[in-house]
Structures are given as structure tokens and as C-alpha cells.
Amino acid sequence: MTTALRRLRNYIDGEFRDAADGRTTKVVNPATGEPYATAPLSGSEDVDAAMAAAEAAFPAWRDLIPAERQKVLLKIADRFEERAEELIAAESENCGKPIALVRSEEIPPMVDQIRFFAGAARMLEGRSAGEYMDGFTSIIRREPVGVCAQVAPWNYPMMMAVWKFAPALAAGNTVVIKPSDTTPASTVLIADIIGSVLDELGHPRGVFNVVCGDRETGRLMVEHKVPAMASITGSVRAGMQVAESASKDLKRVHLELGGKAPVVVFEDTDIAKAVEDIATAGYFNAGQDCTAATRVLVQESIHDEFVAALAKAASETKTGAVDDEDVLYGPLNNANQLKQVKGFIERLPAHAKIEAGGEQVGEKGYFFAPTVVSGLKQDDEIVQQEVFGPVITVQSFADEKQAVEWANGVEYALASSVWTKDHARAMRMSKVLDFGCVWINTHIPLVAEMPHGGFKKSGYGKDLSAYGFDDYTRIKHVMTSLDG
Structure with missing residues (x-):
């Protein structure tokens, strides 16, 4: 029938x-x-x-x-x-x-x-x-x-x-x-x-x-x-x-x-709070958001702890049916987009490590698991190009200068965020980050009174x-x- x-x-x-x-x-x-x-x-x-x-x-x-x-x-x-x-x-x-x-x-x-x-x-x-x-x-x-x-x-x-x-x-x-x-x-x-x-x-x-x-x-x-x-x-x-x-x-x-928002996390950040908010901002709407928090730069002193916490958060994030009130996001929008996201994972370099997810979910529809990828370098494809899926990448930086260089080192310039308790550092970063929006200790809120738009590509x-x-x-x- x-x-x-x-x-x-x-x-x-x-x-x-x-x-x-x-x-x-x-x-x-x-x-x-x-x-x-x-x-x-x-x-x-x-x-x-x-x-x-x-x-x-x-x-x-x-x-x-x-x-x-x-x-x-x-x-x-x-x-x-x-x-x-x-x-x-x-x-x-x-x-x-x-x-x-x-x-x-x-x-x-x-x-x-x-x-x-x-x-x-x-x-x-x-x-x-x-x-x-x-x-x-x-x-x-x-x-x-x-x-x-x-x-x-x-x-x-x-x-x-x-x-x-x-x-x-x-x-x-x-x-x-x-x-x-x-x-x-x-x-x-x-x-x-x-x-x-x-x-x-x-x-x-x-x-x-x-x-x-x-x-x-x-x-x-x-x-x-x-x-x-x-x-x-x-x-x-x-x-x-x-x-x-x-x-x-x-x-x-x-x-x-498009966008490739850097999420710059300094060592004085409340890791648990940052991970909770970043996971939500990265996986909401299946990461299909030009401002999604999907490119995380973490200061090297807290890198391992942060990655472990983010991988745990990913494993606890649900995707699924439209009537399930416990899910954070639904499927990717179409078969081509599912193929694109899979392609990024399949082409990961040998030095990359999948900490969570990395695969399609379910037997029907275009669902993809919440994913965390670590061990990446600045010139890797998945760092430079927009995935537009529920995939968060993590890089480790040494100091503020390197964080700025890597954050700005992409062709996109729509949105960004800085995570720190140091007010002066937050102000310095908001000045030099080359993006249309800089969030401080948050990521993705929008209000009708404030502009949304970027620079570069x-x-x-x-x-x-x-x-x-x-x-x-x-x-x-x-x-x-x-x-x-």
C-alpha cells in the first residue's frame, strides 16, 4: 500500500x-x-x-x-x-x-x-x-x-x-x-x-x-x-x-x-561548565549551524582533562525520534549531508583520534552520533573546512598568541567564543579575534537587538x-x- x-x-x-x-x-x-x-x-x-x-x-x-x-x-x-x-x-x-x-x-x-x-x-x-x-x-x-x-x-x-x-x-x-x-x-x-x-x-x-x-x-x-x-x-x-x-x-x-567558529578554552576555565555548554552549542541542531561550537582550542595544561570530559558529554548526548523529549538533536538534513559528514570522518589523518561517536546511528533516517575528534593539526581538512554535522574537533595550544593565530587561521569569520575567568584576557581576545561575533564564557545565544553576520568567506x-x-x-x- x-x-x-x-x-x-x-x-x-x-x-x-x-x-x-x-x-x-x-x-x-x-x-x-x-x-x-x-x-x-x-x-x-x-x-x-x-x-x-x-x-x-x-x-x-x-x-x-x-x-x-x-x-x-x-x-x-x-x-x-x-x-x-x-x-x-x-x-x-x-x-x-x-x-x-x-x-x-x-x-x-x-x-x-x-x-x-x-x-x-x-x-x-x-x-x-x-x-x-x-x-x-x-x-x-x-x-x-x-x-x-x-x-x-x-x-x-x-x-x-x-x-x-x-x-x-x-x-x-x-x-x-x-x-x-x-x-x-x-x-x-x-x-x-x-x-x-x-x-x-x-x-x-x-x-x-x-x-x-x-x-x-x-x-x-x-x-x-x-x-x-x-x-x-x-x-x-x-x-x-x-x-x-x-x-x-x-x-x-x-x-x-558558512562558519568555523573557534572555541578558545583557557586553563583557568571551569571545565565542567564549559564542557556542558560547548557540547550543547556543538551538537544542537545536529551541528548544522554556521555558529556551532565545533572547533575547540584548549590550553595544553588542561587538554587531557577537557577531552575526557567532552567525550563523556558526547556519549551522554542523545539523538533520535522527533517525539522523544530527551534528545538534543535529530538527523542530518539529507542524504548528501550525511555522506559529507561521513566523508570527513573517513578521511581523518592517522594522527587524529576519535574520542566518541564517529558513526551513523539507526537503520533509517540520517542520524549521526555525537562525535569528538582530538589530536588534530591546524592544517587538517576537518579543522579548516565546515563539517556542518555533530562533530567537535579539539586542538591543544600553548599560549594566548598561538590560540589567536589558530583561531583566526581559517577562511571563515562568523562567530567565536572565549572561555576564561581573566577579564583582561577576555577583552584582549575579543579585540583580536577576527569574527563577527565574540561570545565570552558562552556560545550561541542570539537576540533580536544584536547583529548576526561575519567577515571573510x-x-x-x-x-x-x-x-x-x-x-x-x-x-x-x-x-x-x-x-x-
């Missing part, structure tokens, strides 16, 4: 639609390895339709006073809370995530972030008007950039959609967003929520559009003539491709890419905060003669 697959559809100009040419792709639940839905494999006709809808809706949405856009976002946040269980179920099926953790760790911050940007809509700041030339007054206008083409990732498809649409809509832009081809379900549900709010409040239906598809669909969106801005959260390779495509007509680009532009809001606006200088 074959179970019928659920049919997901694009959301364009206020209507749910199949791909124009009828093409679909199967969507797999990573906890089972079995397909549960089909989604459109959208082509140029679908992208054209979505962009036309967003372009047509833009003038009216742009011209709303900020208080009206705030009302829309606040109602969207309320609706997220009202339909939380639907969102939780969709995201759990999308990603195989534990239901309890989606409920506690994703829904509340998403709602808070939407409400933050609802407030930001009314807080556009600029330098004061004034006379900088005799007989003339200068004014600064802050304006939306236009239609935004947005591509969301598969590790946090629901939350990353919020990070993209909330500041864009708050600033007066209209949106065409593409979820990952492996995780479209929650974004399609978000379209239903936002569409219903826009309809209720009498706003243009094309303000928010969802186009499902693969990399080719994303390329068509980025290269389309309508969007003024392209935003992507994804791999470095994808970011480079987007930047190259957008350069053909000088689109603005917002890139949040981790991309450019900020998510969250007033800085993230600024990225979706443009600056215009208006000068008027005082002669009348």
Missing part, C-alpha cells in the same frame, strides 16, 4: 499554484529517509510571475506609513503564536527536528524577531537635516530598496525565512523567497499565514511570494531583472555564485554563509538588529534652495 504524498505549492500573488510546467520534486523526511510530499520545481515562468506580483505590489506597500506596516507584522507575529503547533509540525517533518525543541527554541525567538522588526519599521534613523552650503538645506531620506529575492537554507528553514522577510517587509520592500528544495513545507505554511494577514488588512497580495525549487530556480531569481537585492543564507559556494550572478546588473547582495551584511534593518534600505540626499 502506497501512502499518497502531500502536495506543496508555490504562493504567488496571493494564490497557491503548481509549477507552470507541472514539474515537481519529492520532499524527504530526514528522520525516516522516506518522501512525504512533493513540491514545485519552479522554472522561469514561475519566477517571472512571482517577480511581476512583487513588483506590482511594491508601490502601495512602499507608500504605507510605517505604523501600517507595523500593524501587519504584529498581526503576523500573533498568527505565528496562534498557529504554532502547525508550524512546529511542519518544521519537524521538514528537518526531523525534535518537536519539544522547535516549540521551545524556535517559535518564541521567531515571534520576538518579527515583533522587533515591526517596531524597527517606525524607527528609521538618519542624520539631522541642516545647512551645509549657504542658502541650501539638506535632508536624508531612508527608502526601501524594492523587490528582494531571498534564498533560505535548510538548517533553520522557518527561522531563516523570518530573518529575511521581517526586515524586508518592515522597511517597505516586497519579497520573493525560495526555501531549500529539501525543506519547503514550513515556508509554504508561512505564506498561508502572511497571505491571510495581508488579505484581512486589505494590502496587495503580491507583497510576499514563495517560489519552491532547486539551485536553478535560485539562479533565475537572482539573475532576474526585477529584484533590486538578492539575499542568501547558504554555503560559501552558493554565496559566490549569487554574488557573481548579481554583479551582472549590480544588484545589492546580502550574504550569510562568511559573507557580508547583517541579520537581526537595526543593522540588519538598515541593509534593506537605501539612502537618498535631498537638497533644497532656501531662495524659494
